[in-house]
Amino acid sequence: MLRGELEKLSSTDDLTGLGNRRQFEQHRAQLEPGDAVLLIDIDHFKRVNDTSGHAAGDVTLQVVAARIRGVLRRSDRAHRHGGEEFTVLLRGVGETFLLEVSERIRQAVSAGPVPGPDVTVTVSIGAAILTGVNDAGALERADRALYRAKQQGRDRTCLARPEGAAGPVPG
Template identity: 40%
Template structure:
């Protein structure tokens, strides 16, 4: 909202600086420490906003002040459309290159996501018009802005309550609730859904050799690695101890297994420096065993899917660890 308002009323340099400051504030106050919001994603999103500002700034640059009247309204809508299209294209390109996803929902977000985006643009336009033409009315514009911010903040607090404090991914309870909803959606849409059950191999040795504090650091890095190598709209949870789960909406078995293999390889590549009583040391040589289950062939209720994925996980353990097993493919 503030970014688009800045595009309309500020010089281009200040508008860009405003966008960067907003993302820096969000990183410091909200997103830092969340595994699903790693720094590189925040940087990419900030860059997307900067490019969107530049794109819409091309439209705004030809104005002599903020336009008014019907024609002026159309020009503002044009600037908003360019801003939205540029941002959507950049984000969709990132999602496609990172995950290979092709569905409109995966690339461009849900209807609620886009409705929120339109709402923020409308409020940004109203704020800009108020600042330029009727400063005394700006407080009336800010009231719905504060309500919107409060509702978003409440949502963010709800998300924080669902996060596992040690790893930054969903806790088991939150993951179950989300998975039940996704399973119901898959049943209504007659679509597929994948579940991964992951267990860090020989994690007790990490605790024994490097200490439990170092083990906590390793768990955090593993959780972040998993989150970075699944799709943006997949849900990663900590199931307990060194065990994680991933829900992959809309994924068939042929799509789930490559994701699991990508995660397995990424965990093998981890090198993390930890503090020990004898000084800094590097933990490497980690591996993970992964079991796969797919709805509906693996089960039509969540507990059955988890049981199938867990059985596949232990088959991976028995087969020598550091591998992906799907009982359906066995």
């Protein structure tokens, strides 16, 4: 029993209750082609800390984590990647479903103010579908798509194009 508790402590983010980066890496190693990774960043999070204080920032992180978790399937895995960034790993999704989940997350996060600091936050999301077993480049592609979502005005999802693919990319 102690070993199980220690394993949970070593793989869980204390603040949000989501998996931590260590757990993310373990889950990512189990992904297969057709699975997907979302990289989620709270827009203008520094403003929350600067105007309302770090305690309000912590509450915001907890609320955002709960709202993300609340729209996922049981097979999906959410993690706090670091700071105000989260990752979600989705099993067996196509592009359409991936974008639907991203939109549900985006809407859930901005659905109302965060209690306490009474601020409404939005998220930008970068998404990538794995093209091969242990597709190490998927997270990097999702990160580039996240950067594009930020450049295009935030509060949106951008889908990464698989390496070498041509054509337009949604978002």
